[in-house]
Every structure is written in C-alpha cells, then in structure tokens.
Amino acid sequence: MRKTYLLAIEGKNRDRLLDAAKHDIRKYIKRERAKALPAGVDFWDFDCKCGASEATASAVPFADLISSVDALVKEGGDQFYVEVVRKHGHRAARPTAAGSEADAQ
Template sequence: MCRINSQKASVKKTFKLDIEGKNRDRVLEATKHEIRKYVKRQRRVPLPEGVDYWDFDCKFGSNEANAAVVHFATITSLIDALAKDGGAEFYLELLAKPGHRAARAAGAEPSDQADRD
C-alpha cells in the first residue's frame, strides 16, 4: 500500500521483492526506479520562499514496526544489503521537507580545493 499525503509529500510503502512469476532482480531494480522517480518528481516541486532544496526524512526496515531512521544517501545500499541477505520485503518511508544550506565561515574553503594547493 502506498500513501501519498498532499499536505506534505511522503511515501510510506512496503515493497515486496519475492513476487511469483517475476525475476527477483528485475523486481529489485523496478523498486529502486520507483523510489528514484518519486524523489525526482518531488525535487521538481517549486521551492517555498527561503528554502534552498528539498530534503528527505527517511525510515527503512524489514517491516513498518522495526523501521529505523536512516540517511537518504544510504537507502540504495540498505536495499541491496537486504536483498543480498535474502529479505522478502522492506518498508520505506520518505517524507519531503524543506532544506536549508548551512553557511560557511568567511575564510573557509571547500575541502576539495584545499587538496589542490
């Protein structure tokens, strides 16, 4: 079941990886594609005034009851690890929220430019 809240864009869904008659690897890739599609669609939504980007609160687990808060960037690796261990399904909750960039100190340089000098 997928619930999309119009007030705050969110996805709360249990994805099944073992579907009779379908290749597990194709189901896994289709699941990741669906997640990427949601994120891409949400990032196209116009930003409210004073917001720098769309951020996501994420929960991941083998089911809704044991879902834990995770960082957005780790979702794909968590899905791959669960699939590799033979998990039959997983629960994912994504909640879009306004993100604000933290200002750097006036004299601070990005870390990659410091390596070039």
C-alpha cells in the first residue's frame, strides 16, 4: 500500500480524516496478515515508510508506524504519505539460557 492521505478537505473534520486514515492502514495490515503463508515462511512482516510526502518519506519500524503518523500530524501538515509493503518473516531462534544458569550458580 502506497498512499498519500489528505487532512485538509473542505467540509470534513481533520480529526475524523486522521482516524479514517489510521483505520485504513490497520485494515490493510489485517487483510495482508490473513493471506496464506508460503512454505518456509513463519509470518508476514512489513517494510514501512512514513513522511510528509513520498519524496521525504523515511523508513520506520512497523511497531512505530501509527505513532510516526501522529507525530507528523502534530507538526501541522495537511497531508502525509504512508507506504506499507508485505514481506516474508522468519523467526530467529532464542538464545539458550545455559549461560545465565551458570552465572546464577
């Protein structure tokens, strides 16, 4: 999803437009997560970019996407750009706790 959301539309409340944009982003993520996983893939991960425009968008962690949108809106912009691209995710093995057990004894 690559989309520019406008927040200054005549006759529309700015806060309602922001809420609708956040809902649209969350709905897209939910729809993409529901798709079947290919063999060898553990989960769907996302590459995200956010900025005032497409040219100024910078990469943000997926967990911070909505908070970065809020930060952009607090700066007073009339629009913001969001890019969310699905990618394959692979779980990493947790480190063993053997080293911490040896330290405890």
